[in-house]
Amino acid sequence: MRVFDARVAATSGLRSRIVLAGEFDGAAVATFDGVVKQLDVHDYVTVDFAGVTFIDSAGLRALIRLQQGAEAVGGTVRLANVDEHIRRVLTVAGLDETLNVF
Numbered sequence: 001m002r003v004f005d006a007r008v009a010a011t012s013g014l015r016s017r018i019v020l021a022g023e024f025d026g027a028a029v030a031t032f033d034g035v036v037k038q039l040d041v042h043d044y045v046t047v048d049f050a051g052v053t054f055i056d057s058a059g060l061r062a063l064i065r066l067q068q069g070a071e072a073v074g075g076t077v078r079l080a081n082v083d084e085h086i087r088r089v090l091t092v093a094g095l096d097e098t099l100n101v102f
Helices: 029-038 057-072 084-092
Strands: 005-012 015-024 044-055 076-080
Touching (some): 015 029, 044 084
Parallel strands (some): 044 076
């Protein structure tokens, strides 16, 4: 089990980048939500998944909330550096296109 970490890596105007590492599960959601709250606005957010080893339904719900917040102000969320295992979970959940996985 790898401890979850989330941090804002960059913010430029309306664009932000959040870097995640570890297991994105129910125990990690409060940390993720705290990082999201650090953003003044979240129009265009890239979430870097390079260090994510696992995601469950709680992590998926947190991403959906982030996407809904971005859409409310005309923005979008993109997921970067998503490995095949995480991509498969997103695909099965029907979120791979909604969240712009690349």
